[in-house]
Amino acid sequence: MAHDEIIDRYSALARAADAVAELRHGETVLDLGSGGGIDVLLSARRVGPSGTVFGLDASPAMVELAQRNAEQAGASNVRFLHGTIEAIPLPGHTVDVVISNCVINLSDDKAAVPAEAFRVLRPGGRFGVSDVVTARALDEQARQRAGQRIGCAAGSLTVQEYRDLLAAAGFVRIAVTLTADHGDGVHSAIVHAVKPAIGPGLEIRPMRESDAAEVLAVYQAGLDTGQASFETTAPSWEGFSASRLPHLRYVAVDAGSGEVLGWVAATAVSSRPVYAGVVEHSIYVHPGCQAHGIGRALLSAFVAAAEDAGVWTIQSGVFPENAASLSLHQALGFRVVGTRERVGRHHGVWRDVLLIERRSAVSGT
Numbered sequence: 037m038a039h040d041e042i043i044d045r046y047s048a049l050a051r052a053a054d055a056v057a058e059l060r061h062g063e064t065v066l067d068l069g070s071g072g073g074i075d076v077l078l079s080a081r082r083v084g085p086s087g088t089v090f091g092l093d094a095s096p097a098m099v100e101l102a103q104r105n106a107e108q109a110g111a112s113n114v115r116f117l118h119g120t121i122e123a124i125p126l127p128g129h130t131v132d133v134v135i136s137n138c139v140i141n142l143s144d145d146k147a148a149v150p151a152e153a154f155r156v157l158r159p160g161g162r163f164g165v166s167d168v169v170t171a172r173a174l175d176e177q178a179r180q181r182a183g184q185r186i187g188c189a190a191g192s193l194t195v196q197e198y199r200d201l202l203a204a205a206g207f208v209r210i211a212v213t214l215t216a217d218h219g220d221g222v223h224s225a226i227v228h229a230v231k232p233a234i235g236p237g238l239e240i241r242p243m244r245e246s247d248a249a250e251v252l253a254v255y256q257a258g259l260d261t262g263q264a265s266f267e268t269t270a271p272s273w274e275g276f277s278a279s280r281l282p283h284l285r286y287v288a289v290d291a292g293s294g295e296v297l298g299w300v301a302a303t304a305v306s307s308r309p310v311y312a313g314v315v316e317h318s319i320y321v322h323p324g325c326q327a328h329g330i331g332r333a334l335l336s337a338f339v340a341a342a343e344d345a346g347v348w349t350i351q352s353g354v355f356p357e358n359a360a361s362l363s364l365h366q367a368l369g370f371r372v373v374g375t376r377e378r379v380g381r382h383h384g385v386w387r388d389v390l391l392i393e394r395r396s397a398v399s400g401t
């Protein structure tokens with residue numbers, strides 16, 4: 037069967053693949069659990085000869101079948117890999133788009149899948165998969181009934197579990213769109229997410245415990261400029277960690293050395309339910325690494341992650357003399373609420389603080 041005949045046979049799938057991934061010429065694509073390879077062949081046509089599409093499958097028989105289909109179709113820009121989606125046999129930062137159809141719900145280690153997808157994606161790379169999800173946790177009977185009606189339902193995650201796993205891996209702009217309703221709260225869904233964008237050789241990822249010393253060193257270097265905060269000494273890691281929300285902490289790192297070059301984190305402003313969507317953030321970029329767009333990339337990622345997490349207002353305080361921080365925040369939608377005049381003493385000098393805030397247009401509307 038010729039390439040175009042195979043594509044035509046799967047025209048419905050072709051429409052789905054287009055809708056899910058919006059592939060562009062020249063991109064590198066990875067299909068998780070590629071089966072017979074139809075989505076790989078469809079994607080290969082979309083990315084053209086300058087692009088590459090990898091299909092990954094744990095079944096050697098499926099890899100062979102997909103290879104035969106690719107040969108029949110005359111597709112030269114595809115490669116089929118034998119391996120698992122929990123340990124993807126590709127180096128980091130090599131893929132522009134991860135796609136998948138009806139596979140992730142089958143995984144025994146669901147947290148590993150988004151973590152691996154995040155690793156292999158380049159900054160700014162996209163995750164666009166179709167899968168089966170549940171609107172709420174299913175009891176065993178409902179799960180079995182759903183499993184008899186539709187494949188891919190046996191290990192399906194709830195929408196919230198899917199979102200949480202993607203966020204924990206470091207993805208932002210997470211959207212789960214329900215498509216078909218299969219009853220019992222089981223739905224087909226298209227899941228989109230993005231790995232935070234940042235300049236070449238850099239990466240933004242969630243902050244880890246093992247980053248502690250470097251995060252605090254960047255913090256101290258920022259405090260030493262005298263323009264970042266009234267504080268003069270960075271806290272202990274325990275103090276830092278206890279006061280920050282666990283889920284909204286990111287670092288910008290050198291992708292080669294892993295060195296932490298900047299970080300952003302947030303605290304809750306109040307325990308009152310009415311302020312549940314209001315956080316106060318701090319962002320620090322090592323003074324030796326400014327003007328590389330790291331602050332802008334970190335803050336953009338943080339805003340997107342905060343909105344994903346349901347935050348509607350991000351607030352902070354900035355010294356009026358810190359023009360770079362002020363203009364960065366204003367460029368990303370923060371406004372100056374007012375000036376707290378001579379509100380605190382810093383190295384013996386009374387200083388003003390500008391209160392800034394960003395009200396989301398998409399969260400808490």
Ligand SMILES: C[S@@+](CC[C@H](N)C(=O)[O-])C[C@H]1O[C@@H](n2cnc3c(N)ncnc32)[C@H](O)[C@@H]1O
Nearest residue numbers: 069070071093094095098120121137138139142
């Ligand atoms: C339901 S089929 C979907 C195939 C293809 N995506 C499609 O839409 O036609 C699931 C595929 O995922 C593969 N698979 C299941 N678990 C996997 C894993 N952990 N790692 C890699 N492949 C896996 C299976 O071998 C099978 O080919």
